[in-house]
Amino acid sequence: MIMTTVIQLENVTKTIKGRKIIDSLTFNIHEGEVFGFLGPNGAGKTTTIRMMVGLMKLSEGDIFISGHSIQSEFEKAIQHIGAIVENPEMYKFLSGYDNLKQFARMQKGISSNRMDEVVKLVGLEERIHDKVKTYSLGMRQRLGIAQSLLHRPKVLILDEPTNGLDPAGIKEIRQYIRNLAEKEGMAVIVSSHLLSEMEMMCDRIGILQKGKLIDVQSVRGWMNEGMDTYSIEVDDVEAEAALNYIKAAFSDIKPARTASCLTFEAEKEDIPAIIHFLTGKGLAIYEVKKVSKSLEERFLDITEKREVI
Template sequence: MSDITLSVKGLRKVIGKRVIIKDLSFELKRGEVFGFLGPNGAGKTTTIRMLVGLIKPTAGSIHICGLDISKQFTRAMRHLGCIVENPELYPFLSGMDNLRHFAVMLSGTGQERIDEVVRLVGMQERVNDKVSTYSLGMRQRLGIAQAMLGRPDVLILDEPTNGLDPSGIREMRAFIRFLAEEEGLTVLVSSHLLHEIQLMCDRVAIISKGEIVRVDSVQALLSREERLVWRLMPYESGKSILSNRTPILNEEEETVTTVYSEREAGEWNRELVEAGVRVLEMNRKLPALEDLFLELTGGESID
């Protein structure tokens, strides 16, 4: 069985004369949580809708477990579960009756599988209550149970923590990690909570203006952007010397931030000292994913 569960190559979407998505390519692996981030209008939602078959791409290919969705749509979709925006549930029915209703549409999905997904999402105690009595977090869990009825290999979750309180966000994060690590699912998560993506995901793709600007592991993304934070006296003289050697990335409260270079940092420090500038602090710093996101997207806010 291939480790690649979702493969996107040269994906493109044109509406009228406007190019919405420009040649996106990425692959997802079995058992990983993959974050998909983009500012408002970047094309993230359009991409997700193409992945789940709600709209057709203008060009490019999408393969789910080796199946081309343009040629083998029904077979490919059997390997995919998704929640796009909000779970579609009947509030006047119980959680169990909702699951039974959706299970009828899936060949070979009986009560045994329904009970299995109920246990998986931890809904045993409330599954027979009406959905109208559920909290938002419980509705999200029931939506995931519904998406998993068909035993998918790939699970796509659009804003799964949207509207949850801090406790619910932590529970959802742990649950998504469980699905990947214990159940072996590939989980693609789109979210505007960058801190949660940083804690939850193995890899991240950042999309801006219809193009992927970076895709890598969270650790690799952040370590590649390591910074040096300097506190100098006199400040202006020290900043001037550093700016002649390396770009100044940020200034805040009499500190200046530059790129980190293990090879050159000692030389910069020596030059400062010889010029009579006291180096009060020189600290290595990994940026938060939010800082990197804003830098890569030109400061655009996330949707």
């Protein structure tokens, strides 16, 4: 499959008061993919997004949207983008529909049919004529998405789209996002500091730390990468002996002991041999389990490792 690049960041740098907030970001985002910006608070996710939508100027580098530079051809570039930056802020004293109408007026070719279509898509038909100040956060978020979809953009940018939503709301947003990417071929960029959330909706995740892009990984690959950790519970008194047996017999396994448990990293294929070996030595095995590393731990692993470098 040939992937069409819709957003291209080239050496994007932002310097504020002599400090590099964003440092030479270079990456591409393709059609039909959900790209996640992951990073701790203050890593520069929102700043990067603000530069993508032209709210902030770039200090160096350039961003191209469908081949148009956000700096020199702002109007052409931005018309392919729909976005919510931070909270979905609307005119509270207007109804949801009037808000949409206001934003529809600001770009060409949005019919009232399209508006109804978008309202239906986000499931706001019943409340769309109520004032926005009566909306719940979830409804505002949905209205925000409606607003960003009005002009059928090629790129949808959502900054922390699930912030402050309840689990049902989060699930709903996730489904919209997957749908938009898969059915309409839109490129969706989301940002979050929650890895678990990203893992469920993104195809690729870019990890930002201290303004630098330290890793871009496809979600599937990343999750299956590396060896698993196993833990074997043996009898308290025999634990030390078991530790030494394993060290002697399996040179590439480095077990650690905590009370009656031995934990070590190993390939799945090695486990039967280890169990067999230990029982052969007459040791009692109470439990063998796989300790799957949580995504958070992996994420911290990656970020900490890079920090040391």
